[in-house]
Amino acid sequence: MKDKSAWAIEISELVKEYGSIRAVDHISFKIPFGVIFAFLGPNGAGKTTTVEMLECLRTPSSGTASVLGLNIAKDQNEIRKRIGVLPQEFNTFDRLTVRESLKYYAMMYEKARDVDELISSVDLVDKANTQYKNLSGGLKQRVGVAIALVNDPQIIFLDEPTEGLDPKARRGVWEIITKLRDEGKTVFLTTHYMEEAETLADIVAIILDGKIRAMDTTTNLINNHGCQTKLVVHGGGADAFEALRRWRGTELSDSDVIVPLRDKKDLTKIVDLLDQRQIAFDELEMKKPSLEDVFLDLTATNWEGVS
């Protein structure tokens, strides 16, 4: 089936409505094989609804979509055999051990990977005989990823895989995801962490109010949305703000002054001006544009207000 399709996932004019609410609104995109695709958006944007339609958990109101060349409306049984899923807020049976849980899910499929080899691949050998309820949050997510891989799927859907994890555990999951791409798997990553998408993804799509607002490689998204490098004058205060406000877009944030740079010459001009007026400051910091800037630019929403 994979050979017949050029795309791992193909979506065309997909719509999902709940009564009068349109959760997904005529979205269309294609994802090639072997990439990490990050699906970004705030809660309620339509991310999970879209993913659940691709996982054959929900029926589209209209439009079409295929996974590995298989139609999500007609080939559901075949799709389920060939995809791996880590649902949002993953959980499994509390009182089964890691090995028992993996065996349980392995027996759901006609062909499955060796359970011990899988345990080793997610670095859970020491915890193989520990009951799920006794694992830390990071280790639980590893179990979830291992379960998603138990049928050796060609596409893995990971819905908020690092939600609620500490930084160390998060990086552990990131390593596993990167390894999957190295093995040639296609990863469909749903997240609201900008850093996660920027670090891992080859392609990023931003969804808001059920519509795709942008989709491209991370670099292209940043370049194409006109985000600028910024200079932060830490501790510059009101004096620095007054001196630098002629640069369009300059902001005062607490005692820091943030100045968007139009070109490289701006940096020299600003330093000279601050020196000339003898304005004191703590330090200067160059801030490169990020995916978060793209997102804020597209949504005009304070990211802190979105979780």
Added chain:
Amino acid sequence: MKLSRIYIDFISSLKIFFRGRSSFFWVLAFPIILMLIFGAIFSGGNVQYELAVQNKDGSDISFAFINAVNSTNAFKVRMVNASENADAYIKSNRISGMLIVPQGFGNQVQHNLALGATRPSTAVQMNPTTTSATNASALNATRVSSSSSQAQSNNTNATPAAVILKVDQSSTSAPVISGVLSSIANGFNSQLTGSTQIVGVENQQVLSSQFKYIDFFVPGIIGLTVLTTGVLGTVGTNTQYRNNGILRKLATTPLGKSEWIISKMLYQTVVIFISAALIIVVAKLVYNVTVVPNVVTLLLLFVGTICFTGIGMIIARFVKDEDAANAAASAVTFPMLFLAGTFIPLETMPDYLQTIAKFLPLTYLNYGLRDAMILGDTASALYNMAIVLIAGAIFFVIGSIITDWREGG
């Protein structure tokens, strides 16, 4: 459908069950504790018991005796036509006590008085079943006769006049009914002879098999286990697995809804078999009960599991919040426990509650288990099982159809 998927889910469910202390307690230990408590404290309450009375004699003395029974206020007397077949009446009306004043009772009393015998006696025959009045092996008797063997020997021509009491010994009221009637008989004798306390009570077992209240209570406790495991277990599992996302994860695998339901059914059945076996073993060790489980019992447990699992699936479908679902399940199970005669004899309830009981599957499961395990009345057990099966089929089919496995799950 793949058997390997059903097998692994079934085995995993059992592992989860045996590793969970609370489920282990509520399903296996709690019914036993309940049985021990009820077994220890059971006795008739201070209530008015319904007593059917059939007067085949029609003499003044027979009416005087019935008036004496009526005047105690211990009984709500229901007069039965003299031509009625007593056993058939008991069976069809499911009453727990019937007093029969036989033809010739009045003449015999007069005869005894004329002979100088100062103590007409009441022979009280115990019938422990209302569903199988013809089950002879279940019969034993208590005879109320003269406490004075010397007086008896001095009046060899005097044949004691007797009334017959048939009682359902599965009822907590059985010992109370026979005890009160013995007292009434004593009082009646005293009135006739003008003296006091000239007769006593002699208990006499006339058949080998004797049943106690606990024998009849054990099937009720097993019925309770089937009900609570089926309804509360299903509601708990479905809502918990839905709310913590396990159902959503399972729905992304090839595991089908039918495979999931079948494995859960098998799991519930095995748990109930284990629970029933433990209840019987403990009851045997502690109370030396005479219950005899057989194939019909196992079938009844299986059919009951189907029925109550179906009800559980329906509740879980409509009440999705875990706490609310458990409350709804309790709201269904607990009234059913009491209304279906698990703890309280149905005949002590008002008529409208008895009518409600006729619509509860647990009523028929309890009857069926008692028929199968206590009375050995296979025909009646199968009849009750058929009713549970019909109700179970309806609930289970509806529950299976409406259980949301994917969309919105």
